[in-house]
Amino acid sequence: DIDAISDIAIGEYVTFGSYEQDDDSDNGPEPIEWMVLDHQDGRTLLLARYGLDASWYHVESADDVTWENCKLRSWLNTDFYNTAFNDTEKDLIVQITNENPDGTAFWESAGREVSSSVGGNDTHDNVFLLSLYEAQTYLGLSTDSNLDCRTTATPYAESQGAYAPGKECWWWLRSPSSEICSAAVVNDSGSALGGFVYHEY
Numbered sequence: 001d002i003d004a005i006s007d008i009a010i011g012e013y014v015t016f017g018s019y020e021q022d023d024d025s026d027n028g029p030e031p032i033e034w035m036v037l038d039h040q041d042g043r044t045l046l047l048a049r050y051g052l053d054a055s056w057y058h059v060e061s062a063d064d065v066t067w068e069n070c071k072l073r074s075w076l077n078t079d080f081y082n083t084a085f086n087d088t089e090k091d092l093i094v095q096i097t098n099e100n101p102d103g104t105a106f107w108e109s110a111g112r113e114v115s116s117s118v119g120g121n122d123t124h125d126n127v128f129l130l131s132l133y134e135a136q137t138y139l140g141l142s143t144d145s146n147l148d149c150r151t152t153a154t155p156y157a158e159s160q161g162a163y164a165p166g167k168e169c170w171w172w173l174r175s176p177s178s179e180i181c182s183a184a185v186v187n188d189s190g191s192a193l194g195g196f197v198y199h200e201y
Contacts, residue, residue, distance in 0.1 A: 005044050008036050016092075017084040019052050021154040032084060037138045043094050047130065047138075051153035051169045053080070054162040057183045057197040065181070065197050066120030067100050067129070067174040076127040090126075098123050098131070100174065106132045106192075107178035110143040116180040129174040132184050132192065141192050149190035164188065170195070 008014055014036060018029040034046035059071045067073055085093065100119035107114050119131075135141035139149045153162035153169035163170045168188040175184040177194025185195035 005036070006039055006042070008044075010036050010038060012036055013049060014046070016046065017086075017089055019080075019084045020156045021050070021052065023155040023159050043096075045138075049151070051151055051157045051162050051164075051171055053157050054153075054160040056199075057172055057195070059198060061181045061196065061198050063116070063180045064118075065183075066118060066176065067098075068120045068123050070183070070197065072172065073123070073125070073128070073174070076129075077125060081127050093126050095124055095126050098125050098128055098174070100131065101133065103132050103176045103178065103184060106136070106175075110192075112143070112178045114178045117176045117178050119176055129172055132173055132175040135173055135186065135192070141186065141190075143192050146190040149186050150188065151186075 005014055012035070013033050015031040015033055017032045019032050021030040021032075032052065033049040035049055036044060037047050038045040055072050055075060057070050057072050058065045081090075099122055102119045103117040104114050107117060130138070132141070135149065140146050141149050150168040151171055152167060153164045157169070158164055166188055168190075170188060171186050172195070173184040173186065173192070176182070177184050179194055182194040182196050184192055187193055
């Protein structure tokens with residue numbers, strides 16, 4: 001019962017919204033499973049259990065792309081938001097202000113040389129990716145492998161091009177990487193690294 005979500009223990013799962021997952025549109029979308037990450041001030045932070053879709057972070061390579069102006073943020077807060085949630089569910093989603101700090105401290109602590117790691121302005125989001133520091137806090141993310149940070153792609157996400165070299169898939173964070181034209185990503189071994197925001201084949 002989504003109305004009792006505040007009673008669900010951190011680390012447990014809840015279903016909320018629906019999205020195509022089994023790659024069979026004839027049987028309709030499937031309920032989305034979310035892991036409860038935190039409860040604060042009457043609000044609950046959820047993280048999708050599986051990789052639900054596939055997208056580049058942006059639509060072109062750009063030195064100045066941040067979470068605020070990237071295409072993925074726009075898609076999550078329009079297309080995905082309107083597809084995954086009905087009006088009743090949207091009424092339960094709280095728009096929040098996200099801070100988007102630079103990633104310099106994270107990458108330098110891992111011994112990475114930093115050429116650019118600008119986080120950008122605060123944003124107002126209904127749906128968003130975790131930042132480096134949120135993933136570090138809630139999941140123990142680092143540049144070393146961590147099983148708790150791994151996830152798998154749904155069959156639909158794989159059909160859309162999700163990068164899943166094995167059983168697990170890569171997934172984006174909203175923070176910058178340590179280099180220009182790149183954003184933070186979690187790879188299939190559960191470690192943080194940088195991925196180019198866009199690559200034209």
